[in-house]
Amino acid sequence: MDLHKIARVTRLNKLSKGRMLLIAAAVTWSTLNCSLDNCMAAAAADAMARGESAVLSTMDKMRLGGIPYRNSAGQVVISGSMSDRDYLLTGCGPQAQIAYDIARASEPAITMDMLEIADELGTSMEGLEYSVKTASSIKSKIERKTDTAIRQGKLPKSDVEYVQETGDLIRYTQIVPHDRMAAMTSKTIALLKAKGYVLEKVDNKYLNPNGRYKAIHLDIANAQGVHFEMQIHSRQTLAANRATHAMYEEWRRPETPAERKEQLYRDIRSIYAAVPQPKGIMAVKNYSRI
Numbered sequence: 001m002d003l004h005k006i007a008r009v010t011r012l013n014k015l016s017k018g019r020m021l022l023i024a025a026a027v028t029w030s031t032l033n034c035s036l037d038n039c040m041a042a043a044a045a046d047a048m049a050r051g052e053s054a055v056l057s058t059m060d061k062m063r064l065g066g067i068p069y070r071n072s073a074g075q076v077v078i079s080g081s082m083s084d085r086d087y088l089l090t091g092c093g094p095q096a097q098i099a100y101d102i103a104r105a106s107e108p109a110i111t112m113d114m115l116e117i118a119d120e121l122g123t124s125m126e127g128l129e130y131s132v133k134t135a136s137s138i139k140s141k142i143e144r145k146t147d148t149a150i151r152q153g154k155l156p157k158s159d160v161e162y163v164q165e166t167g168d169l170i171r172y173t174q175i176v177p178h179d180r181m182a183a184m185t186s187k188t189i190a191l192l193k194a195k196g197y198v199l200e201k202v203d204n205k206y207l208n209p210n211g212r213y214k215a216i217h218l219d220i221a222n223a224q225g226v227h228f229e230m231q232i233h234s235r236q237t238l239a240a241n242r243a244t245h246a247m248y249e250e251w252r253r254p255e256t257p258a259e260r261k262e263q264l265y266r267d268i269r270s271i272y273a274a275v276p277q278p279k280g281i282m283a284v285k286n287y288s289r290i
Contacts, residue, residue, distance in 0.1 A: 063104045067111045069128050072175070079111045080104065080132035080170075089135050089159070092142070096160040100138065103169035106226045107132050114172050114230070117191045121184060126173040126238060133169050141166065147254045167200075167219050170228035178234035182280040185216050185232050196223050202287040206277065212269040213248075214240070216284060236275045244268040 066079035083104055089097050111131055118125055142162045149156040163169070176184035189199055201219035205211050216232040233241065244267075250256055251264040 063101070063107075065108065066131075067108055067115065067128075069115065069125060071128065072124055072126065077129040079128045080107045081129045083132035083134050086134040086136050089139060089163070091139070092159040092163075096158075096163045099160055099163045100135065100169060103226060103228075104132050106222070106224070107170050110170060110222060110226070110228060111172075113195050113197075114174075117188060117195075118174060120191060121176075121187055123184060124175045126175050126233070128172070131170060131172060133166070133171065138163060138166065138169070144252070144254060151254075167227045168229040170226070172228070172230045173238070174230055174232050175238060176232060176234055178236050178276070179279040181216065181232060181234055181278040182284050185218075185284050188230070188232065189218065192218075192220060197221065198223075198289070199287070200227065200289050202284065204281070204284045204286055206281045206284075207286060210269075212265050212272065213244075214272045214275065216281075234278065237272070240272045240275055244271050 063080075063084070066081050066084070068076050068078055070076050087101070087104065089100055111128070115125065142159055145162055146156040157165075174184075174188065185202075189202075192199060198221045199218065200221055201217075203217040203219070205214050205216065215237050218230045218232070219227065220230060221227045247264045247268050251261050251268070256264075
């Protein structure tokens with residue numbers, strides 16, 4: 001059975017035929033997922049026993065390739081493809097690499113389900129090629145957290161601990177109509193649960209009156225315990241996100257002076273504040289399973 005061919009049976013448009021093919025492919029992926037996870041666990045254990053070079057060789061081969069998807073610009077992108085160019089956690093131990101690669105290998109099956117949900121709701125996914133966090137982005141996050149711990153006089157965690165606690169190794173951005181954001185969030189959660197996913201957290205950024213950023217974030221886990229994030233945006237909030245991205249990157253750098261951070265925070269917040277509040281959004285309550 002050619003898994004690459006199965007993976008390529010996806011939604012490239014909104015036609016009913018495309019939806020039927022997507023559902024068929026998702027069912028096929030679901031039947032493969034359990035055995036795939038068993039294979040991943042066995043491969044990881046075997047690679048660990050044979051040393052770091054074996055880990056990198058074995059784990060990289062576990063990723064079967066991403067899922068093709070036609071984005072809002074009409075371009076066909078491959079899910080997680082940015083990580084295919086940037087997947088080595090240079091300077092980190094083999095256990096950190098394994099934790100990352102298990103997430104990378106799990107992404108295609110999860111993406112199939114997320115695309116089926118989007119298709120059922122009539123929504124779309126944005127930036128699907130970034131559905132797997134790149135190794136360089138993870139390394140930057142580890143460095144920032146290590147620097148913060150040291151400045152606070154704390155002992156930094158190990159690289160594998162930082163990787164394992166990163167809830168957005170796999171992440172999605174679902175685009176919904178602005179005034180239907182609340183309703184679409186509820187429907188998305190219902191469909192996730194129907195597929196056997198566990199809702200770990202709901203973070204409605206609109207409930208924080210002093211927050212710099214607006215969207216709804218869902219933290220989710222599959223049956224095998226792989227965690228991922230879904231951000232629910234509208235075209236308006238996504239535009240604000242893009243307009244403030246460079247400011248946010250500067251704001252979160254440890255070396256950015258405190259006074260400059262305060263100004264950046266105010267500037268980012270003002271851009272989001274210019275976006276009208278979606279109808280009923282305050283009724284979406286925060287939730288944490290823990």
